[in-house]
Amino acid sequence: MNQNLPAIEVMPRDLSAYRQGNVGVDFVHRFDSGVPGPHVLVNALTHGNEFCGMVAACHLLDTGVRPLRGTLTVSFANVAAYETFDPTKPFDSRQITHNFNRIWSEEWLDGTQDSVELRRARAMRAVVAQADHILDIHSTSQDVVPFWVYPAFARNARAASALASPAVHLVMPQGLGSGTPVIQHGRHGQADSNAGVALVVECGQHFKQSTADLAIHVALDFLGHFGLMDRIVSAAPAPRRFELLRTHVVAHADFRFTRPVIGFETFAKGELIAVDGEQPIHAPCDDCTLFMPTREPVVGREGVYLTRPLAD
Numbered sequence: 001m002n003q004n005l006p007a008i009e010v011m012p013r014d015l016s017a018y019r020q021g022n023v024g025v026d027f028v029h030r031f032d033s034g035v036p037g038p039h040v041l042v043n044a045l046t047h048g049n050e051f052c053g054m055v056a057a058c059h060l061l062d063t064g065v066r067p068l069r070g071t072l073t074v075s076f077a078n079v080a081a082y083e084t085f086d087p088t089k090p091f092d093s094r095q096i097t098h099n100f101n102r103i104w105s106e107e108w109l110d111g112t113q114d115s116v117e118l119r120r121a122r123a124m125r126a127v128v129a130q131a132d133h134i135l136d137i138h139s140t141s142q143d144v145v146p147f148w149v150y151p152a153f154a155r156n157a158r159a160a161s162a163l164a165s166p167a168v169h170l171v172m173p174q175g176l177g178s179g180t181p182v183i184q185h186g187r188h189g190q191a192d193s194n195a196g197v198a199l200v201v202e203c204g205q206h207f208k209q210s211t212a213d214l215a216i217h218v219a220l221d222f223l224g225h226f227g228l229m230d231r232i233v234s235a236a237p238a239p240r241r242f243e244l245l246r247t248h249v250v251a252h253a254d255f256r257f258t259r260p261v262i263g264f265e266t267f268a269k270g271e272l273i274a275v276d277g278e279q280p281i282h283a284p285c286d287d288c289t290l291f292m293p294t295r296e297p298v299v300g301r302e303g304v305y306l307t308r309p310l311a312d
């Protein structure tokens, strides 16, 4: 047993009761108010071991939340990976073959490759494309403060800033740099489109109860913001915003950081952050702030996100 494993406060649940949806796609449930209004998608389990979204989606379904106006769709994405959870290897059930959150381009969706994740993304493609506003609920391997992640469109910044939490924003001017996530599929990835809001929320460490609690709160607040529910009234904090400069994808098995990191560490311009094979990774600016440093480097997966703080 690995002594470095985090405590598992939230265990996966049997989701078989949620398999039968009502739009012809497993694990997708839609509720149309019959009153004009936006179509909001709340999506869970883009990554199979990120249980907070599952808790929030179950909460919406179990408590019988119905939209006051518009349409609410609730989905569980990579249930196949979720069902492989092994508490002795709690990080392995993130995905089976492909990262479900990097394959939302036409190249991948219309391509010839096959995997559990590609099949699921193809099945869910219309579900994502039909939504006006998307909340994709995630969590982090390390125990760091919750944060938003979104393409740098004003529509996204406005919505994230209006919500009660989290207060930290990771803004992506050039997209993710390592693939196309759910929130950048189709018109949601385009600056000059009439698309609505599409946000990832990272609610905290995968297996903590507080992470699941926040996911429920954020989902309800998101629905309240768009008028599908009565708003939970709470003031939005002043955001702390960071801009994604570069996504480093691990190239060598010996990738290592120069000191232990969990995220939000800062490095001065030129300071050595990590070494990947022969390649040194230096901070490209002062106050370079790390997001989502990998716990265990895997060649071909993200090693770290380099960001800089944005002045407001």
Ligand SMILES: [Zn+2]
Residues within 6 Å of the ligand: 046, 047, 050, 138, 139
């Ligand atoms: Zn995730």
